[in-house]
Amino acid sequence: MTGLRHFKVLLIGNPNVGKSALFYRLSGKYVSVSNYPGTTVDITRGRRKIGEHHEIEFIDTPGFYNLMTITEEEKVTKKLLLEETPDVVLHVIDAKNIQRMLPLTLQLIEAGLPVILVLNMFDELKHRGLEINLPRLEHELRIPVVATVATKGIGIENLVSRIVCVCEKRYNYQRISIDYTEELSKKIDNICNLLFNQYKISNRTIAALLLQGDEDSLDIIRNEKNFNQIQDILMNEKQNNFRLEYAKILHENAMNIVEENVIIKTGDKDGFIKSLIDNFTMHPIGGLISVIIILYFGFYKFVGGVGAGVLVDFIEGDIFEGIINPYVNRFFDSLLGKTIFFDLFAGEYGVITLGIRYAFAIVLPVVFSFFLMFSILEDSGYLVRLSMVLDNFLKKIGLSGRAVIPMVLGLGCGTMATVVTRTLETVRERYIVTFLLALTIPCSGQLGVIIGLLGGNFKYLLVWFITIVIIFLLSGLILNRYLKGKPATFFMEIPPLRMPILGNVLLKTFSRLKWYALEIIPIFIYISVLIWVGRITKIFDLLTFILSYPARWAGLPEKMGEIFLYGFFRRDFGAAGLYDLQNSITPVQTVVSVVILTLFIPCVAQLSVMMKERGSKNAILMFLFIVPFAFLVGIVLNYILILGGF
Amino acid sequence: MRLTDGKINNIYIVESIEIVDKDALNKISSMGILPGTELILLQKKPTLVFKVYNSRFAIDNFLGGKIYVRTL
Numbered sequence: 001m002t003g004l005r006h007f008k009v010l011l012i013g014n015p016n017v018g019k020s021a022l023f024y025r026l027s028g029k030y031v032s033v034s035n036y037p038g039t040t041v042d043i044t045r046g047r048r049k050i051g052e053h054h055e056i057e058f059i060d061t062p063g064f065y066n067l068m069t070i071t072e073e074e075k076v077t078k079k080l081l082l083e084e085t086p087d088v089v090l091h092v093i094d095a096k097n098i099q100r101m102l103p104l105t106l107q108l109i110e111a112g113l114p115v116i117l118v119l120n121m122f123d124e125l126k127h128r129g130l131e132i133n134l135p136r137l138e139h140e141l142r143i144p145v146v147a148t149v150a151t152k153g154i155g156i157e158n159l160v161s162r163i164v165c166v167c168e169k170r171y172n173y174q175r176i177s178i179d180y181t182e183e184l185s186k187k188i189d190n191i192c193n194l195l196f197n198q199y200k201i202s203n204r205t206i207a208a209l210l211l212q213g214d215e216d217s218l219d220i221i222r223n224e225k226n227f228n229q230i231q232d233i234l235m236n237e238k239q240n241n242f243r244l245e246y247a248k249i250l251h252e253n254a255m256n257i258v259e260e261n262v263i264i265k266t267g268d269k270d271g272f273i274k275s276l277i278d279n280f281t282m283h284p285i286g287g288l289i290s291v292i293i294i295l296y297f298g299f300y301k302f303v304g305g306v307g308a309g310v311l312v313d314f315i316e317g318d319i320f321e322g323i324i325n326p327y328v329n330r331f332f333d334s335l336l337g338k339t340i341f342f343d344l345f346a347g348e349y350g351v352i353t354l355g356i357r358y359a360f361a362i363v364l365p366v367v368f369s370f371f372l373m374f375s376i377l378e379d380s381g382y383l384v385r386l387s388m389v390l391d392n393f394l395k396k397i398g399l400s401g402r403a404v405i406p407m408v409l410g411l412g413c414g415t416m417a418t419v420v421t422r423t424l425e426t427v428r429e430r431y432i433v434t435f436l437l438a439l440t441i442p443c444s445g446q447l448g449v450i451i452g453l454l455g456g457n458f459k460y461l462l463v464w465f466i467t468i469v470i471i472f473l474l475s476g477l478i479l480n481r482y483l484k485g486k487p488a489t490f491f492m493e494i495p496p497l498r499m500p501i502l503g504n505v506l507l508k509t510f511s512r513l514k515w516y517a518l519e520i521i522p523i524f525i526y527i528s529v530l531i532w533v534g535r536i537t538k539i540f541d542l543l544t545f546i547l548s549y550p551a552r553w554a555g556l557p558e559k560m561g562e563i564f565l566y567g568f569f570r571r572d573f574g575a576a577g578l579y580d581l582q583n584s585i586t587p588v589q590t591v592v593s594v595v596i597l598t599l600f601i602p603c604v605a606q607l608s609v610m611m612k613e614r615g616s617k618n619a620i621l622m623f624l625f626i627v628p629f630a631f632l633v634g635i636v637l638n639y640i641l642i643l644g645g646f
Numbered sequence: 647m648r649l650t651d652g653k654i655n656n657i658y659i660v661e662s663i664e665i666v667d668k669d670a671l672n673k674i675s676s677m678g679i680l681p682g683t684e685l686i687l688l689q690k691k692p693t694l695v696f697k698v699y700n701s702r703f704a705i706d707n708f709l710g711g712k713i714y715v716r717t718l
Contacts, residue, residue, distance in 0.1 A: 065672075065676035066672070066675075066676055068672060094701075096700045097699060097700050097701050099678065099699045099700075100677070100678035100698070100699050100700075100701060128700060130700075213668075241665045243665075243668070243671060243672070243675070244663065244665060244671065244675065244680065244681070247675045247680055248680045248681065248682075251678070251680055282689060282695065283689075284691040284692045287692060384704070387704070388692055388693050388695075388704040389692050390692075391692060391693050391704070391706060392692055392693070395706070400706065401693070401704070401706075487708075489669075489670065489673065489706055489708050489709055490693065490704070490705065490706040490708075490709070491673055491674075491677060491703060491704065491705040491706070491709055492703065492704050492705075493677075493701050493702070493703055494695065494701075494702040494703065494704055
């Protein structure tokens, strides 16, 4: 009997070519898949047993353009290539863009890696009237080439069998060489002759990278005995910019292959309606109009109306208030009587009657409807258009259109969004977005409650909205002015508008929801217990008392101190507390409290992620600024509203 | 002329790319834009949009200003 053999398969490729969708099909493990470049922020690993004897570990990587890396994300992938020994490297490309992506395939082949070329989104290629002669392409590249449509699961079986074949070393790779100019070829050979150690990638590739000034490659050859000599050569070559020449050569090589293997027929034109919507969402004015339409219907009507309205009313009112809570109260009353332990589980602040109720009845329905809407927008390709429309505006606050994704995601969950800031290019942008997420952007838990509280009164909703926008702009402008660093640049591929596939949208929504639920439900329960402990030890009373001062200065009832304390633990939790209080406070008090809660420090989870991503010092500085600032804005707003005769 | 000075719906051939800013150069060449590449300028607002091979890209004026083109 033979044992299980383990293999490692790496998925790499440009952003937005369907790596994550393919990873899901191959490994059965779900990572957020979308029609938005750069949504994979970490490497994801998933194992799958194939047949009796093979266990394959699939590794999904962030988007990658070139072995000459720019962003941190790309460096992660390069590091995997340079340091791990994958049995197979799947180079996943968007089939219709083979001209643009084949240069990387050539680079990988030259590097001596066991490459399989995956022509994904093969259906869109056909739609464009292109055809690729697969057997011939395979013959020419001398590597396996497989066509797939990952979102629909087409071509996966074939790919798996090719992977197994390569893993078992049954595929006979033959080196093909790139046609360099004579001059460049000589220079590459010169360096190759000085390299004596063994590397994970070929010496030719290392030499080519060195000539282009690649720092990572310089790092890995540090132990060469001829290191100094190589360094001298590189110093002399520094003024020759090989980067462009090298790119051009790779590109010409790729073009020759493409010209022989891609057949252009007449394509189906996009339908009239599709191209109309496509142009409208990209138009400078049409784009803004579509933002407003989507905000109104997608978020105000759907997330606010259906999620925070109908769903919350049903689960909160009918299920919890109507059925669960009375039952839980009776049950624990008969079990524990009127003791402090009764209060732990039931009563006003019990783990079940408060913690679980908030999590399932108020927050989860809103988060669910938000993620659903977000997934639809993501898969349709709309978010890229939004990035484009907002790029100029975001430049004013030191960001680029790329910042749209973490910011919009922040309307769902600030913690998740803070992690996603990694897709931004510069540290400066990440810092600005992290701060804006912490201060101004309300998460969906809050947003649902805010719309629920103020939605009936458009005037007050507008007051809240304008206040938050002003704070957002001011803090953005100030940060942009005083933070050091290079301004952000923007470039992004615009994918075609696609009709989102229901199954994929649901899968994505549930995977985000799962992440959220695993993250929040324990916290809600934990906080209920904490509140119980805080109450019986009177610490809770003391903190409430302290927080009631700034609350009173802002013209709010003392009870608000308690809600801000909830907010300290979790923003949406505080907002949900406010929901309970709505009938006993005036509209002005409601607006002021909602503004303070929106600005107030992020929840415990977000703070811990901020510390992890931006460093403890930066996170704590942000924290120390935000708490008093939130109250200050509340106090000022209260005065303005009173003076304004509200 | 720079791509930012181009006219909408015109076809251009890339003549050269500014090489001083290495970061920008890398970004531009990763879109498949190299001297000799043919592209169609589709929009100038809210950002530049052009089509190269079968992809459309949106880029800002900062990067667009580093691409020099001539008409076909």
